[in-house]
Amino acid sequence: MSRALELAERAWRAAEGDEADALVHVEESGFARFAGSEVHQPTLIRDETVTVRVVRDGRWGCATTNRVDEDGLRAVARRAAEAAGRSPVDPGFAGLQDAAEVPAVEGYDEQTAALTPEEQADAAAAAITAAEGFGLYGYYTSGVTQVAVASSTGHAVSQDLTDVSVLALAATEAASGFAEASGWRAGDVDPAAVATEAADKAARTHGASEIEPRTYRAVLEPYAFSELLFYFGFSSLNALAFLEGRSYLSGRLGERIFHPSFNLRDDALDPAGLPKAFDLEGVPKQEVTLVEEGVARDVVWDRRTAKQAGDGRVSTGHGLSAPAQSFGPIPFNLSVAPGDASLEDLAAHVEDGIHVTRLHYLGVVDPREGIITGMTRDGTFRIEGGRVTEPLVNLRFTTSVPDLAAKLLGLGRDVTLVNRSDFYDERYPYGTLVPAVATEAFTIVGTGSGPGL
């Protein structure tokens, strides 16, 4: 039995006489962060977090602790029970997950789990060395996480996960380029190669020009498309937003609202991503077809929204932990089917437009219409005559994601796993699998500063 599952079993049993479940995160991770090619904010984290949810007569309450001795577990169960006892009956509560098998998934690598702080620092140093001529900013991080859910229903599931991510911004005062790579096997992630990609990109950004604000044809690299898609997913592919009418997909399921070549799934089982066997309620993960040949098919569900929807709807395994469920279910493993184009082909499809490497600081302007604003950065270029030409300054976009995906000109043949976790709170690695895309519609509304620091 894993350490996490052992803690989860002890935790729910501490809620004597009540229906209860427990979610446990066990984390050991290291962050070799660097800035200006020097180590900066190096952080080693070790923690064990237990969330107990107690259910009494249709009421529920939860409490969280990282005190995992017997006193700590008894205390957290008592606080959860008090919260349940003082809360009114919750008609929307969908109950605890019954005992169920969860799918076997990959996602754990002994070699990655065994990485020492010294090896994490070595990996960061390899990236720094490879970006010769530029200051390198970013990190190398790896971690091992155990997640477990156990409950009084007899449900008991546990998963060991490893993850590794390297992020590299190669920059001078007047130039900058970006690259990243993630995976669950350290051997699949080459820090030097990532830094080299960033440095090569940066070297092409000197002397950036401005362009007029208007709607452009554009190529979005996977880094950029991933971020745009994740923001869209958070606000529109979430069953709670769908049921409340805030989602772009509200009232539009079954309609062909995207380009016929656009196929979007949420697939936590794919070993090419960061696999998960179950969600944070312990519900087995399902692959969900969200968009099929341009037709909106579904959103992702948790137990609460499935109950709210009725009509036989069940959770697809996208629930958050009990204290966070007011956000609704989240598609943590978005995956876009590739096309057959190279980056050069995509530029040729665009003919005249822009090439975007990475985005910055997105904001959802209008969730119902899928309009998102943000800036491009660290590798924005002009496309002229079907080829990437001069560098551009950072551009402000305010664009409709559905329109972008409805007016696709092509999809890249290579799919990239792009990390989407910024590692706040407990470590829970997730990312999207996306190709580069070319679109007719990417709306620029202003220009910003040039590349570089």
Added chain:
Amino acid sequence: MHELAEHAIGAAVGAGAGYADARVLLRRAQNVSTKNGEVDSVSDSETEGIGVRVVLDGAWGFAGDPRLSEEGARDAALRAVAFARASASRAKTRVELAPLAVETGEYRTPMEQDPIEVPLERKIELCLRAEEGLRRREVKIAEASVRALRESKFFCSSEGGRIRQDVVECGGGIDALAVADDGRVQARSYPSAHGGSSAQAGWEYVESLGLEREAARVGEEAATLLTADPCPSGVMTVVIDSEQMELQVHESVGHPTELDRVYGTEAAYAGTSFLKPEDLDALRYGSEHMNVTADPTTPGGLGSFAYDDEGAPARRRPVVAAGLLVGFLASRQTSALIGRDLAGSMRADSWSRMPLVRMTNLHLEPGEGTLEELIADVDDGIFLSTNKSWSIDDKRLNFQFGTQIAWEIKRGTLGRMLRDATYMGVTPQFWGALDAVAGHGEWRLHGLTNCGKGQPGQHAHVSHGTAPARFRDVRVGVRG
């Protein structure tokens, strides 16, 4: 707890660290939210642990451990030392810390009623009553939330620092989401969007917010917005309310004046700054009406303390004076780099995170007059209220912000309500167009809890005191 921190420091120094500090943190937090007449979430969390930061041969190391025992403290210290040693041999520059007088002291949030001790039933009842007032036929989602936090921090350093700080926070807010028959949606919030407003205070702060009192207006405005005209596009005068000015100050003054961003150490994630070290006392940030102050001594401020998380004492300092950049938010390391005594803004969001340069309480100082007088001097413009969306570039120059609601201003008077308002600008030009800030009577302290920065990420709780302000020649109504 100080003994555990000192045990860690002893272990770190014994293993070769030239400098070490340790923070023991114990935190308890409660959140209650209701939605459409039912409890949406009741959570009660606690965390504790020790974080040890070292400098060894000029290189940083940091490690956190949840075990509040001598073994946990020692392990954290030795792991921090090992991590520093792993990078020290490759370091091209050495970490230097500005000198700091040895500080010993205590701090405690002044308050009347500990918000953690307020029974859950009372919190739930308050939310349900407030939320009920939001309801209209058009309001499909009515929500209310309250939060409470209590933490104790014990800090020791190898230089002899020994500090205890006990902090209490609480806050709340209400939100109404109106949905039209054709699917259009509009939202209104009070006292702020994105989780309401918080303060370092007792439960009396939540009661003073008047969530129930304001609910009817908030619900009505959400419903009315569904049929309001869209904000026009153009370049015009805007008057921005105090709540949106909170965000304006935060994003376009607070973050760019963080000295770690100026030196580039946040380039990979949060970004850098358009400011350079040599801009201090030289760069014109805005008009003569712009006075911004960093003040960790502000009563009720979420960024209030007696000492920051590296033991530097709290000091009120000007950041922008009459439009001139005169200060940065800094750490001991960045103070040493710039050669000025500016330390006092280092904060960590947990025992498991290394302190970063963060905002404390950053205020736009009041000017003169009332909001009504600001509006009276506008012939043709827009009054913008309550943040809806925000985005700003990596150097904190080009921004686009949206507000939940706006009203046109015609010949000095508020006119029709407008929906989907956005405005954009470039930081120094925008602040250069500031031609009035309302006076003390309009100045409000707002507290936000969602300021993200760092890798691994950290959330900071910061406050901003702001009054409504007027800007000329602003581009509004940006469409996608």
